[in-house]
Amino acid sequence: MKLKGDQTTTRALNRRLILNLLRQHGPKSRADLAIATGLSPAAVTFVIGDLIEEGIVKEGTAVSGLTGRRPIPVEIDYNHGIALGFKLMADTIECVATDLATNPIAAMRVPLPLSTPETVTNVLVDTVPTLINLADRPHAKLAGVGIAMPGVMSHDQTVCVRSNRFDWNNVPLAEMVASRLSVPVWLEDDTNAYAIAQQLFGLGRQHRNMAVLAVGVGIACAQVIEGKLYRGANGAAGKMGHTIFEPNGRPCECGKRGCLMAYHSEASMLRRWKEQTGGGEDKGRAEFRVALVSEDPVVVAIVEEAGRCIGTALANLVNITDPEVIVAGGEAVSLGEPFLAPLRQALAAGTFRTAPPLLPDWEDNSWARGAAALVTQKMYDFESSGGTKNFELAPAIAASAITGSSSLM
Ligand SMILES: [Zn+2]
Incomplete structure (x- = not known):
C-alpha cells in the first residue's frame, strides 16, 4: 500500500524529471515525454496539467507533416516570471532582472557606499522597485531574489558564514532582505551561483x-x-x-x-x-x-x-x-x-x-545572471535549492505588488 507521502514524492520526482527534460531539450509532445521518461501517458498528462495551470508550461503549436497532424508540443514558459540577481562587489552591486531561463531583461549598477550587512540590505531593497520597473513586465510574477558574493555560505543558501572580502561572519543576509521584500531570497558564493547558471542554461547544460x-x-x-x-x-x-x-x-x-x-x-x-x-x-x-x-x-x-x-x-x-x-x-x-x-x-x-x-564564457552580466539562477534553480527542484523558507508556499507574487503600481494599472 502506498502512503500519501509517497505519492507526493513521486509526483515531485515526475515533475522534476519532466521539467528538466523540457529545459535540456526544448519543446516535446506529451507522448514523447512519456517515452523519454518511462512514465505512463496518464502520469505525464497529469503533471503537465498542473504545470500549465501554474503558468510554468504552455502549449506550443502543432506542426503538420506528411503523415498528418502532429501532436501538440509543450514547452516551458520562461516569461511567466522574472528573477532578480544581485552580485555584491567591494563598492558596487551589479543588478539584473532575467526571465526564468536567466536571459537578462534589464540591468543596472548601483554604488555601495559601505559594505556592512545593513547598508547592503538597504541598497538592495531600495533597488528592487527600480529594477522591476526597468524590466517592464507588469504581468510577470516575481519568483524571487538571488544574491551572489564571494565567501562561504550556509548549505541552505541563506547565511554568509564567512566572507574575507567583506569581512563578514555569520550574516543572515537572505533573511534580512526577505523580511523587507516578502519574496524568497537565496544567497550563494558568486562562483557557485555562476556554476548553477552555466549548468541550467549555459555552456554546461x-x-x-x-x-x-x-x-x-x-x-x-x-x-x-x-x-x-x-x-x-x-x-x-x-x-x-x-x-x-x-x-x-x-x-x-x-x-x-x-x-x-x-x-x-x-x-x-x-x-x-x-x-x-x-x-x-x-x-x-x-x-x-x-x-x-x-x-x-x-x-x-x-x-x-x-x-x-x-x-x-x-x-x-x-x-x-x-x-x-x-x-x-x-x-x-x-x-x-x-x-x-x-x-x-x-x-x-x-x-x-x-x-x-x-x-x-564571453557573455555580459554573467555574475549577476548567476545570482538570478539561484531563483530559477528552485523551479527544477535542484538538490541545492535552499533559500529563505518563510515564503515557500507562495513563491511567486505579482512583480507590480513590489513597485506598488498594481492598483493604478
Ligand atoms: Zn588565501
Missing part, C-alpha cells in the same frame, strides 16, 4: 560533470559532479585560489600566505604591474588591457605567467575530479588569448589524460 573556473578579484573553480553542484562539508569547496602556490609567500586576503590568488588573480596581476613599473591610480583594468593589446612586454609577461600558473593548478584539479568540460568566466577571460593560450597549454601538459575542452 548537456554535461553532468563540469568545472567552472572564475578569475576576477579572486580565483575559484566550482565543481558540478554527477549533475549537482559540489559544495563540500562546509560549503567551502572550489576555493582553488587559496591552494598554496608558494609556501610562506605573499599574504592573501584569507590571512594565510602564498595562495594562488595572491599572485595571479586579475587584481593581483594589476598590483604586480604597478609594483614592477611604478604608478598607481592611472593604472587600472582599462589601461592594463590597452597595454596588453599594444604588447607591452611587462604586461604580456604577467598575463602569460598567470595563464600558465592557473592552468597548472587547474590540471591538478582535473586529475582529481575528471570533468567533461571546463567553463571559464570572470573578468580575466576578457584578456583573451594572451591569457587563455598559456592556460590551455599548461592544462594540456599537466593532465593525466587528454585535457577537457576549456570553454570561455
Whole structure:
C-alpha cells in the first residue's frame, strides 16, 4: 500500500524529471515525454496539467507533416516570471532582472557606499522597485531574489558564514532582505551561483560533470559532479585560489600566505604591474588591457605567467575530479588569448589524460545572471535549492505588488 507521502514524492520526482527534460531539450509532445521518461501517458498528462495551470508550461503549436497532424508540443514558459540577481562587489552591486531561463531583461549598477550587512540590505531593497520597473513586465510574477558574493555560505543558501572580502561572519543576509521584500531570497558564493547558471542554461547544460573556473578579484573553480553542484562539508569547496602556490609567500586576503590568488588573480596581476613599473591610480583594468593589446612586454609577461600558473593548478584539479568540460568566466577571460593560450597549454601538459575542452564564457552580466539562477534553480527542484523558507508556499507574487503600481494599472 502506498502512503500519501509517497505519492507526493513521486509526483515531485515526475515533475522534476519532466521539467528538466523540457529545459535540456526544448519543446516535446506529451507522448514523447512519456517515452523519454518511462512514465505512463496518464502520469505525464497529469503533471503537465498542473504545470500549465501554474503558468510554468504552455502549449506550443502543432506542426503538420506528411503523415498528418502532429501532436501538440509543450514547452516551458520562461516569461511567466522574472528573477532578480544581485552580485555584491567591494563598492558596487551589479543588478539584473532575467526571465526564468536567466536571459537578462534589464540591468543596472548601483554604488555601495559601505559594505556592512545593513547598508547592503538597504541598497538592495531600495533597488528592487527600480529594477522591476526597468524590466517592464507588469504581468510577470516575481519568483524571487538571488544574491551572489564571494565567501562561504550556509548549505541552505541563506547565511554568509564567512566572507574575507567583506569581512563578514555569520550574516543572515537572505533573511534580512526577505523580511523587507516578502519574496524568497537565496544567497550563494558568486562562483557557485555562476556554476548553477552555466549548468541550467549555459555552456554546461548537456554535461553532468563540469568545472567552472572564475578569475576576477579572486580565483575559484566550482565543481558540478554527477549533475549537482559540489559544495563540500562546509560549503567551502572550489576555493582553488587559496591552494598554496608558494609556501610562506605573499599574504592573501584569507590571512594565510602564498595562495594562488595572491599572485595571479586579475587584481593581483594589476598590483604586480604597478609594483614592477611604478604608478598607481592611472593604472587600472582599462589601461592594463590597452597595454596588453599594444604588447607591452611587462604586461604580456604577467598575463602569460598567470595563464600558465592557473592552468597548472587547474590540471591538478582535473586529475582529481575528471570533468567533461571546463567553463571559464570572470573578468580575466576578457584578456583573451594572451591569457587563455598559456592556460590551455599548461592544462594540456599537466593532465593525466587528454585535457577537457576549456570553454570561455564571453557573455555580459554573467555574475549577476548567476545570482538570478539561484531563483530559477528552485523551479527544477535542484538538490541545492535552499533559500529563505518563510515564503515557500507562495513563491511567486505579482512583480507590480513590489513597485506598488498594481492598483493604478
Ligand atoms: Zn588565501
